[in-house]
């Protein structure tokens with residue numbers, strides 16, 4: 033018996049996920065085009081990523097700098113490239129200018145560094161602020177009560193533009209348990225969107241992964257990051 037390739041798995045799953053996203057969007061009065069599907073491509077071979085892009089994927093996200101760099105030149109197709117993983121300060125210089133958006137900005141210090149390196153290159157980098165919505169000790173991200181002052185402080189940094197928020201909520205046994213976390217995120221997002229702070233455009237609320245993207249969309253997410261359901265189980 034031969035293993036199914038990630039290309040085969042993608043071909044089987046992509047349309048189903050597209051339909052699911054469409055249905056979820058419509059259930060809250062939105063259309064398919066209101067939601068961005070970002071393919072989380074960690075451990076996925078570049079050939080499969082190129083195939084996915086040819087098939088219609090417009091956004092991809094890596095979560096390790098080393099892996100991003102090793103595949104970046106091999107992804108020959110036109111696509112929006114995001115960074116979605118934990119970013120260490122010493123690696124920021126390797127990706128600024130190479131990704132369109134850094135979704136996982138978890139501290140003011142990291143935002144300042146991205147800003148500084150972007151200015152040196154004469155560019156502006158779009159960022160999302162990562163929120164640790166479950167206040168989990170082993171997770172990075174701003175805590176709920178820190179986010180308002182963080183948005184204000186980060187809005188003053190040159191070289192970056194705050195485009196929204198992202199979160200990875202706690203692992204929940206039942207799908208319904210995750211909904212309150214998504215709802216809290218939506219509230220934080222809307223509260224800050226309404227403030228109309230200079231240099232801050234709260235356009236994207238990035239939440240929802242393979243197991244919960246439908247719930248996330250129903251709670252107001254407009255950017256879902258999907259790996260396993262598109263490409264199959266990851267083997268490290």
Ligand SMILES: *Cc1c(COP(=O)(O)O)cnc(C)c1O
Nearest residue numbers: 072095116241242257258259260
């Ligand atoms: C891997 C990853 C995802 C996708 O997770 P799946 O459960 O495989 O869909 C989403 N967001 C981030 C930050 C990731 O690292």
